[in-house]
Amino acid sequence: MTTQTVDTPTPTATPRRSLSERLGNELRLLPVALGLLALWLFFATQSDVFLTSRNINNLLVQSTVTGIIALGLVFVLLVGEIDLSVAATSGISAVLMAKGVVDFGLPVPLAIALGIGLGVLIGAASGRWVTLIGVPSFVVTLGVGLVLNGGQLLMLPNTGRYNLLDTGVETLAGTFVSGPLAWVLVMFGIAGMLVLKLADLRERRAQGLDAPLMGTVIVPVGGVALGLAAVTLFLDQQRGLPMPLILFAVLLGVMSYVAGQTRFGLYLYAIGANAEAARRAGVKVDRIKITAFAIAGGLAAFGGILAASRILGVSVSSGGGVGGGALLLESIAAAVIGGVSLFGGRGRVIGALFGALIIATVSNGLNLMGVANEARLIVTGLLLVFAVSIDRGIERLAGPG
């Protein structure tokens, strides 16, 4: 077999693909993005307050804790597993961090690192158990979650609460970045993305592959730049960019890279689709799965710490209370509404953002309309079922053709 390169830059055949196939891939987030837009338009007509800088700030910050936990869950869902202990992990990790600061006088960064470390350990241990024994992950992590709930109660003092006011922890969620510094941050993010996309473009051209500047660089980078600029302009009218949002955005960027550009990320998808094929191709399936659980645990812990910083304390209800409560359900819902399949192998990291935004929007908007909490739960539940149904429908249509 001699190698003879044919030097035409055209790719091999790209047949016209059906809309359903494209909706299953690059347009997967289109329905949820349109849904989000519709919700915003609807609430804007229902409440004068909805589209104010202050309210949008609230809404975005509301979405960050759920969003960060959902972001970690995406990794576990991609390999076809689930972690029902993420809310409990967020709770116990936040309590450990608070205990470190309040009882032992640890420096805040160290206490935060300890909390995240605990989350990573919990996730890795669950993952190890799932891969070693082969017990379904929903059972293992359900049990782990209850164990953690018990541990959380044991770690709390008799008052049932650690107060974090004036400990320094509150600055994590309470800091705003405004003015030129905010714009420098935004530029930094855009520049990072631009560098990666241009590197792709350069490599593709060096290999003689087609690489339209418009489609591969200008549209994606321009889209993200416009979005970030709009949010920054809008929020800068008030106090600037809230730290939780900045942290969520950074995590989204890093994790999108990990899942979308690296070998580890590819293996998540491969395992989710066909673990046996991945194993035969030499992929260390167990190790990848354990890492996915560890990421979910670490991000859940971070989400919990952020929540503790926002509400200035931890208590029995940190981490959603016993069983994970609404925090667990909304985190799973956020990932799934964001297009991540519960059956593994499908979905994107950025889906966690869209899902969390939808949930926060419903909650925030209905609240402004004066609708009771019951209705909010019902609407969120219906949205979840609706989103998953759309997703399944698309997947079925996009099957072998």
Added chain:
Amino acid sequence: MTDRQTQPILSLRGISKSFGGVRALSDVSIDLTPGKVVALVGDNGAGKSTLVKTMSGVLRPDRGQYFFEGREVHPAGPAAVAEMGVQTVYQDLALCNNLDAVQNLFLGRELTGPWYSAGRIRRAEAERRARDVLRRLRLDGISLTRNVGAMSGGQRQNIAIARSILWEPKVVLLDEPTAALSHSAAAQVGDLVRELASHGLAVLVISHDIHHFVLDNTDVIEVLRLGRNAGRFDSKAVTGEQVVNAMVGGDAAVNAAG
């Protein structure tokens, strides 16, 4: 050159294999030659898969010899056989439906960037190499960027075969590549099988499809019956009926003749 090409590259001699009381193979011999496609045919349970698994190192025979490039070898397992240059494509294909052709071709062998990139996949280089391989195999019709789950059965089968070729093997073993395919899809696989042989590979194909696949796309037909060699034919000089008679055995042959 011609001398090399007429010498078998992989030969099994006098292979026997039992599973408990079941004698799956008895004293079977077979030769694979560079540039030639051998069809392995036989009824269900004739021992075809067992023979291929013996060649691929998955099974160790109870008796018999394994020659590769003229020397007797004692393969330790599938990895050792793959290392020698013998690739096997099993019926289940082992593809990931949510990945595209490039990702499937390179699965487990990704080209990655420097350490500080945390294992960034060098997609462009992989895509170019995948494109070149598919072109060389005249598989230009396969999209590089479409999920294989959305492709036809024939294209999926061909991607699985192309993937084995990325290792630049000398021998390719295909277990029933056309079993689940329509006639037109089987014809696509047939084209690829002949293309592989034209590049100098030795190819073995298990197939039940005598009339639409085996006669048109192979050079030699090896028949197994009840775990024994039951005939070797030149594909160009045999009828489908003769092959079927050899598969089902003497009585049927007499019946068919009479």
